[in-house]
Amino acid sequence: MSKRYSALTLLREGLRGHRGWAPAWHMPDPKPRYDVIVIGGGGHGLATAYYLAKNHGVTNVAVLEKGWLGGGNTGRNTTVIRSNYYYPASTALYDLSVRLYETLSRELNFNIMFSQRGMLVLAHSEPEMEMAARQVNAMQLNGTDAELLNADQVRKRAPLLNFAPDARYPIHGATWQGRAGTARHDAVAWGLARGADQLGVDIIQNCEVTDVITEAGRAVGVATTRGEVRADRIGAAVAGHSSVLAKLAGYTLPIQSYALQAFVSEPLKPVIDTVAFSPAYGTYFSQSDKGGLVIGGGLDRIPSYGQRGNLPVQEDVLGGLIEMAPMLAKVKLLRHWAGIVDVTPDSSPIIGPSEVEGLYVNCGWGTGGFKAIPAGGYLFAHLLATGAHHEISRPFDKARFAGGHLIDEGAASGIAH
Amino acid sequence: MTGRRTESGGLIDRGTTLRFRFDGRAYTGHPGDTLASALLANGVRVLGRSFKYHRPRGVWGAWFDDPNAIFDVALEGNEIPNCPATTTPLVEGMEARVVNAWPSARRDVKGGLDLLHRWLGAGFYYKTFIWPDWHLFEPSIRRMAGLGALDGKEIPDYVADQIHDACDLLVVGGGAAGLAAARAAAEAGQDVVLVEDHPELGGGLYRSGESVEGKARAEWVTEQGATIAKNGGRILTGTTAFGVYDHGLVGLATERGFARAPRLTRMRARRVVMATGALDRPMTFADNDRPGVMSLQAAAEYLTRYGVLVGRRIAVLSNNSAGEAAIEALRAAGAEVTEADPGAGPIRALGGKRLSGVRMGEKRLECDTLLVSSGLTPVVHLWRHAGGKLDWSDEKSAFVPGAAPQGMMAIGAANGTFDLEPALAEARAAALGKPAAPTGNSYSIRPLWPEPGTKGRQWIDFQHDVTLKDVELAARENYISVEHLKRYTTLGMAGDQGKTSNMAGLAAMAAIQGKPIPEVGTTTFRPPFVPVPLELYHGARRGQLLNPLKRLVLEPQHRQAGAALGEYGGWLRPGWYGPKPADQAVRDEVLMARKTAGIFDGSPLGKIEVMGPDAEAFVNFIYYNTIATLQPGHIRYGFMLTESGAIYDDGVIARLGPERFVISCSSAHVDGVEAMLESWRQDGNDPDRLFVHDATQHWATVTVTGPKAREIVGALGLPLDLTRAAFPHMTLRESDFAGSPLRVARVSFTGDVSFELSLRATKAADLWTALIDAGAQHDAGPIGIEALSVLRAEKGFIVVGKDTDGETMPQDLGFGIPRLKKKSAFVGDRGLHTEAANDPNRRQLVGLTAPEGSPTLPTGAHLVTGDRPRSEGIITSSYFSPTLDRPIALALLERGAARQGETVTVWHMGQVRTATVAPPCALDPEGGRLDA
Amino acid sequence: MQLFPCPFCGPRDEREFHFAAEAGKTRPDTTGAVSEADWAAYLYDRRNDKGRVREVWMHLPCREVFVMERDSVSMEVLGTTAFRKAGA
Numbered sequence A: 001m002s003k004r005y006s007a008l009t010l011l012r013e014g015l016r017g018h019r020g021w022a023p024a025w026h027m028p029d030p031k032p033r034y035d036v037i038v039i040g041g042g043g044h045g046l047a048t049a050y051y052l053a054k055n056h057g058v059t060n061v062a063v064l065e066k067g068w069l070g071g072g073n074t075g076r077n078t079t080v081i082r083s084n085y086y087y088p089a090s091t092a093l094y095d096l097s098v099r100l101y102e103t104l105s106r107e108l109n110f111n112i113m114f115s116q117r118g119m120l121v122l123a124h125s126e127p128e129m130e131m132a133a134r135q136v137n138a139m140q141l142n143g144t145d146a147e148l149l150n151a152d153q154v155r156k157r158a159p160l161l162n163f164a165p166d167a168r169y170p171i172h173g174a175t176w177q178g179r180a181g182t183a184r185h186d187a188v189a190w191g192l193a194r195g196a197d198q199l200g201v202d203i204i205q206n207c208e209v210t211d212v213i214t215e216a217g218r219a220v221g222v223a224t225t226r227g228e229v230r231a232d233r234i235g236a237a238v239a240g241h242s243s244v245l246a247k248l249a250g251y252t253l254p255i256q257s258y259a260l261q262a263f264v265s266e267p268l269k270p271v272i273d274t275v276a277f278s279p280a281y282g283t284y285f286s287q288s289d290k291g292g293l294v295i296g297g298g299l300d301r302i303p304s305y306g307q308r309g310n311l312p313v314q315e316d317v318l319g320g321l322i323e324m325a326p327m328l329a330k331v332k333l334l335r336h337w338a339g340i341v342d343v344t345p346d347s348s349p350i351i352g353p354s355e356v357e358g359l360y361v362n363c364g365w366g367t368g369g370f371k372a373i374p375a376g377g378y379l380f381a382h383l384l385a386t387g388a389h390h391e392i393s394r395p396f397d398k399a400r401f402a403g404g405h406l407i408d409e410g411a412a413s414g415i416a417h
Numbered sequence B: 001m002t003g004r005r006t007e008s009g010g011l012i013d014r015g016t017t018l019r020f021r022f023d024g025r026a027y028t029g030h031p032g033d034t035l036a037s038a039l040l041a042n043g044v045r046v047l048g049r050s051f052k053y054h055r056p057r058g059v060w061g062a063w064f065d066d067p068n069a070i071f072d073v074a075l076e077g078n079e080i081p082n083c084p085a086t087t088t089p090l091v092e093g094m095e096a097r098v099v100n101a102w103p104s105a106r107r108d109v110k111g112g113l114d115l116l117h118r119w120l121g122a123g124f125y126y127k128t129f130i131w132p133d134w135h136l137f138e139p140s141i142r143r144m145a146g147l148g149a150l151d152g153k154e155i156p157d158y159v160a161d162q163i164h165d166a167c168d169l170l171v172v173g174g175g176a177a178g179l180a181a182a183r184a185a186a187e188a189g190q191d192v193v194l195v196e197d198h199p200e201l202g203g204g205l206y207r208s209g210e211s212v213e214g215k216a217r218a219e220w221v222t223e224q225g226a227t228i229a230k231n232g233g234r235i236l237t238g239t240t241a242f243g244v245y246d247h248g249l250v251g252l253a254t255e256r257g258f259a260r261a262p263r264l265t266r267m268r269a270r271r272v273v274m275a276t277g278a279l280d281r282p283m284t285f286a287d288n289d290r291p292g293v294m295s296l297q298a299a300a301e302y303l304t305r306y307g308v309l310v311g312r313r314i315a316v317l318s319n320n321s322a323g324e325a326a327i328e329a330l331r332a333a334g335a336e337v338t339e340a341d342p343g344a345g346p347i348r349a350l351g352g353k354r355l356s357g358v359r360m361g362e363k364r365l366e367c368d369t370l371l372v373s374s375g376l377t378p379v380v381h382l383w384r385h386a387g388g389k390l391d392w393s394d395e396k397s398a399f400v401p402g403a404a405p406q407g408m409m410a411i412g413a414a415n416g417t418f419d420l421e422p423a424l425a426e427a428r429a430a431a432l433g434k435p436a437a438p439t440g441n442s443y444s445i446r447p448l449w450p451e452p453g454t455k456g457r458q459w460i461d462f463q464h465d466v467t468l469k470d471v472e473l474a475a476r477e478n479y480i481s482v483e484h485l486k487r488y489t490t491l492g493m494a495g496d497q498g499k500t501s502n503m504a505g506l507a508a509m510a511a512i513q514g515k516p517i518p519e520v521g522t523t524t525f526r527p528p529f530v531p532v533p534l535e536l537y538h539g540a541r542r543g544q545l546l547n548p549l550k551r552l553v554l555e556p557q558h559r560q561a562g563a564a565l566g567e568y569g570g571w572l573r574p575g576w577y578g579p580k581p582a583d584q585a586v587r588d589e590v591l592m593a594r595k596t597a598g599i600f601d602g603s604p605l606g607k608i609e610v611m612g613p614d615a616e617a618f619v620n621f622i623y624y625n626t627i628a629t630l631q632p633g634h635i636r637y638g639f640m641l642t643e644s645g646a647i648y649d650d651g652v653i654a655r656l657g658p659e660r661f662v663i664s665c666s667s668a669h670v671d672g673v674e675a676m677l678e679s680w681r682q683d684g685n686d687p688d689r690l691f692v693h694d695a696t697q698h699w700a701t702v703t704v705t706g707p708k709a710r711e712i713v714g715a716l717g718l719p720l721d722l723t724r725a726a727f728p729h730m731t732l733r734e735s736d737f738a739g740s741p742l743r744v745a746r747v748s749f750t751g752d753v754s755f756e757l758s759l760r761a762t763k764a765a766d767l768w769t770a771l772i773d774a775g776a777q778h779d780a781g782p783i784g785i786e787a788l789s790v791l792r793a794e795k796g797f798i799v800v801g802k803d804t805d806g807e808t809m810p811q812d813l814g815f816g817i818p819r820l821k822k823k824s825a826f827v828g829d830r831g832l833h834t835e836a837a838n839d840p841n842r843r844q845l846v847g848l849t850a851p852e853g854s855p856t857l858p859t860g861a862h863l864v865t866g867d868r869p870r871s872e873g874i875i876t877s878s879y880f881s882p883t884l885d886r887p888i889a890l891a892l893l894e895r896g897a898a899r900q901g902e903t904v905t906v907w908h909m910g911q912v913r914t915a916t917v918a919p920p921c922a923l924d925p926e927g928g929r930l931d932a
Numbered sequence C: 001m002q003l004f005p006c007p008f009c010g011p012r013d014e015r016e017f018h019f020a021a022e023a024g025k026t027r028p029d030t031t032g033a034v035s036e037a038d039w040a041a042y043l044y045d046r047r048n049d050k051g052r053v054r055e056v057w058m059h060l061p062c063r064e065v066f067v068m069e070r071d072s073v074s075m076e077v078l079g080t081t082a083f084r085k086a087g088a
Helices: A007-015 A043-056 A088-108 A126-141 A151-157 A185-198 A242-249 A311-324 A326-330 A370-386 A399-403 A409-413 B035-041 B109-119 B134-144 B176-187 B203-207 B217-230 B296-306 B324-332 B381-385 B420-431 B468-476 B482-489 B502-513 B555-560 B582-595 B615-622 B667-681 B709-714 B761-776 B785-794 B817-821 C036-043
Strands: A033-039 A061-064 A119-123 A147-150 A173-177 A202-204 A209-215 A218-224 A227-236 A256-267 A275-278 A283-287 A292-303 A332-343 A350-353 A359-363 B018-022 B025-029 B070-075 B078-084 B094-098 B162-172 B192-196 B234-237 B239-244 B249-254 B263-274 B278-280 B293-295 B313-318 B336-340 B347-351 B355-360 B363-366 B369-373 B376-378 B390-393 B398-401 B408-410 B459-461 B563-568 B571-577 B598-601 B608-611 B635-641 B647-657 B660-665 B691-694 B699-705 B732-737 B740-745 B754-760 B843-849 B862-865 B870-881 B886-894 B903-908 B911-918 C003-006 C010-013 C017-022 C052-059 C064-071 C077-082
Touching: A007 B109, A033 A043, A033 A218, A033 A370, A043 A061, A043 A185, A043 A359, A043 A370, A061 A185, A061 A227, A088 A185, A088 A370, A119 A126, A119 A151, A126 A147, A126 A173, A126 B862, A126 B870, A126 B903, A147 A151, A151 A173, A185 A202, A185 A370, A185 B482, A209 A227, A209 A242, A227 A242, A227 A370, A242 A359, A256 A311, A256 B078, A275 A311, A283 A311, A292 A311, A292 A332, A292 C017, A311 A326, A350 A370, A359 A370, A399 C036, B018 B035, B025 B035, B035 B296, B162 B176, B176 B192, B176 B203, B176 B217, B176 B420, B192 B239, B203 B217, B203 B296, B217 B234, B239 B263, B239 B381, B263 B381, B263 B420, B278 B296, B293 B296, B296 B313, B296 B324, B296 B369, B313 B355, B324 B336, B336 B363, B355 B369, B376 B398, B381 B408, B459 B468, B459 B502, B468 B482, B468 B502, B482 B502, B555 B563, B555 B571, B555 B761, B571 B582, B571 B785, B582 B598, B582 B785, B598 B761, B598 B785, B608 B615, B608 B667, B615 B660, B615 B667, B647 B667, B647 B732, B647 B740, B660 B667, B667 B691, B667 C052, B699 B709, B699 B761, B709 B754, B709 B761, B732 B761, B740 B761, B754 B761, B785 B870, B785 B886, B843 B870, B870 B903, C003 C052, C003 C064, C003 C077
Parallel strands: A033 A061, A033 A227, A061 A202, A119 A275, A227 A359, B018 B094, B162 B192, B162 B263, B192 B234, B263 B408, B293 B369, B313 B336, B313 B369
Antiparallel strands: A119 A173, A147 A173, A209 A218, A218 A227, A256 A292, A256 A332, A275 A283, A283 A292, A350 A359, B018 B025, B070 B078, B070 B094, B239 B249, B249 B263, B278 B376, B347 B355, B355 B363, B390 B398, B563 B571, B598 B699, B608 B660, B608 B691, B635 B647, B647 B660, B699 B754, B732 B740, B740 B754, B843 B886, B843 B911, B862 B870, B862 B903, B870 B886, B903 B911, C003 C010, C017 C052, C052 C064, C064 C077
């Protein structure tokens, strides 16, 4: 059995018809009891299980996934990873994530293809350049990499953008984060699942949580479509359905669900190497290694649990894209899809205890959950293992709303997540 | 050279010859051809290369179901990447190149990659390129990947029309069933729209027998079309229904020719009948991707639609009865056709770029073309878009429409009704909204699915080079869910989005797991049904029509005065006037305004009227400040907050009478403030006692500010006493000018005497001209918004959103009293008393002075503290003040109000300098100029 | 593209509407003491039901605020009521 991935094992397996590869993960039945249950087999849930085992030695862990691993927003996003945030709390969180991502392929022995080809956030006027300077300064002070680029420097990095002076939003410059980039989203879920599985975690698919079992006000387990499972601590990482689980368990969340759409074009030979985002046009895009343009934009405007997109936002996002890069008008759209995202009042995530003792939540990532997967898992594992916040997750506790300590990046920088 | 043009038949115009080139070589074809049919007619077999292994490929299908032949096509200087050869109509002069191969499809230098196939199977890249670093390998992989190349040029006038339309019945598909349904509905008086994606009607009839209901095919089709049209039905050919969206909206894309953007129709139909036909499934056997192995149904279509016989010695492997007519037609056209039993043993296609035969078990059959069919798959994409269910039919060995989505019916082959007569009966019933009586079914099929464990490289996804072994590998590694299978192997993610591959993939996974196919399930069907140009979604919202700017009624006057117009808060406004460089022009305007006067077009300033018996209580609730005590004729400055206590907008409110107020919110926030007022008005108030009316765009505002303002306004000869005593600061007078009511307000955003004159927009030009003329007598003139920004900053007046952020509260700006004293409820009141609101380290508004002789401080710089610098504030506005002849700046700084005189460190792009904390107001802090 | 029935204007394109809030919340009387928890619950917490929802919307062209019941999964609109009569 080839368990370890390398050029050498690939060479060997190639010669014998790939018959010796070990399963990436096992398919265990749920046991009646674990130390920790993680509800949700998406990126955050799998990362939580992985770091519980790796960082805290907690291996008697079950990940309960109602469908297939990575089937929620982990497999539906535009794969951007970045930490170009304004507030120190946000930078600490997302930069932890970028740093973890930087070593994740080697650590997991699974190529997640994190490709740090950088990200441009375009500024289209002099006031926007001033805001961009404010942002770049904040990022540098918060200890992450950032540069302020002028229009010529932007043109060098992304010549296909619309530099016409009479463009609706002419390009004056951009903020640049060189360490930002993209990764293969499914591979992140699979690599983490394989890593957690190898450390002894039970990864259980097709196992939907139908109820939360409480005794004396404390969550002690869950009822599932595959039987009852109990644990000392339960972590919920069920983006898109956080409110549904909250209702089952009896806690409340400041979350509204919206559809977020994404788009991919037919494959092209390389036309852009970075991620380019224009807040004014409401669009961003990058090019996958396969060659497709991966395009995203703002949320649909109607609260929704329907995992599909609607025409008005498609027209906004794709129309904006063509204004941003007119030569793409004749490129064809291959597919579009949508995920359901948790949107909080300040667009920042919630990590912390719920109102039900023994049950902890990791939710509210809005449009930006993918980039935070390793950090979300790392911090949530800390919380589940120790019962206390890691320093980096403390500002993201739900208690911030009552105290008025919102972390509203959009309000601070004019650029939403 | 195996394919050839038949002597007669087809829908092509044989009298006209079109010349085109493919991979540099010249060929000819006819109007009515596609690139693929013309090349096949010329005997060209190798029309593409696969994505990964660069295997030579011919065409599999005859329409949107071909994954192989993809070209970059140029015509008259316009180039379009990734054109499917099978759906691109041939045009004289076309220059087509195969994608992702060089120098040609036939001789591709990367063809050797196929030798490495053992190591390039499913997901190989997840298992390697880890050490030393992915970034080392990625650039070359990116260059290898991708299909078409973008030439970097825009096509002139490439603009999609976008139209809304509605009908009673939308019939999707112009084959026999669709035509019959549309005709029956049209004759019954319904408003019918029939769409067909081919340029001509007829659909699947071009793959079956030659007569319909006793009439020749062409005659029958023409008759149906004519009857539909005669009864008021509309027929859109070249039109693809590419998606069904919420509430039943169907997106239609109509082709308008090469290098012209298609037209988008957003169709709302009361009912939709899906008559989208069925697709031929490939058969999974060794080397089933060889050029010359193609769909039996497609071969029939090439023959009848395009007059192309795809081979001379043809072997047929089919497990179903649907191809009988096709075989007959091919024989009639002169081909030597041998039917073989696909169940006779392991099958292998023989030969390389040129097919030489097929082996079945021990038996070998010589042929130049191998036509295969392993069954028909109904085209159910729209059904799934709309939320319809699928049922598995054992009898038909296919997924067929099950529970219907609201307002949709499926008929004909799309419904699994493959026989013509029952399909027509079904269509005619569906036209009237009725289900058809069930009938017998002549279609027979012997299930034939991929057999795991069998030898050879057996392709499942042709474009993406996914073979049966890849599916087996995925299963072995526990990528068992169909979504994992798809994502791990890339099966179904190619340009055809699985139209040719998904069924075989599912069946293979089912077989490996020993499960029935329906238990494995399907992946999600997503729009668009076929790839559509991005321009389709773009349309007219382009250039300046995207989020169009609001325009000033005085724009002609500004242009005449040489204004530099720019976008400010969604309006096109004068930044400054005259030909001088911006900084000089702005400086001159500031100095003029301080010395004589500046005349400013403030029309975008909000003018929202709040009226009614409950108006006073309402504005008192909306505002942070107490408004109830404001007397008629008076004006007050105040804030509107969000419920979390942050400043949403600032501005003045004037009371015109006991029950009438005018809110002057900031220009960029008018829509938001108005919506907020309306929301609160309708929440708990009696809407009959309270009215909100936004008159911003109906009224224009011209402000005269400066020491000479009183004289200049005085020259208008208004019946108003403008003297300081009679008309003090923060009061308002009503008058009239040029037949329009006029409001004159004494408010100042500059610190100088100012009169803000508002009147009907239709009279603005008269007022502007009169004021400019009067100003000229005093060496005063127009000033732009840039000068105003400097003038207000000299006085420490803020711009919300620039000098405040999403956390700023009124107490941070020195307006703390209502927070502590106001007794009645107001929006944001509770938010002003959270833990964060009471934080002693809140950022507060300050001014900054730079050391003598140093340049202007950069806006966007941070104020920092500590050895590892931590941000404790930001510079929000910074200018060189011409009035004071030194730099000025506004900043938000932690505990700033208590730090006057302190030296602080300014950080900007890694550079550090110092500044001194000062009061926000740098000019005339006593306010003497205001009443000068 | 969804069609929402404005109680005053009839069925109109979804682009004309603005989602305001979930229906059924009442602003606490802020002239009295409101605890941080109660205030945060009012201001921020959501039911966010999957399935049938009752929401407050504004039809932007006519500016009327009304209550809409719909299904947040299927997007089916179940009905709209003028705000005044709905008493929400």
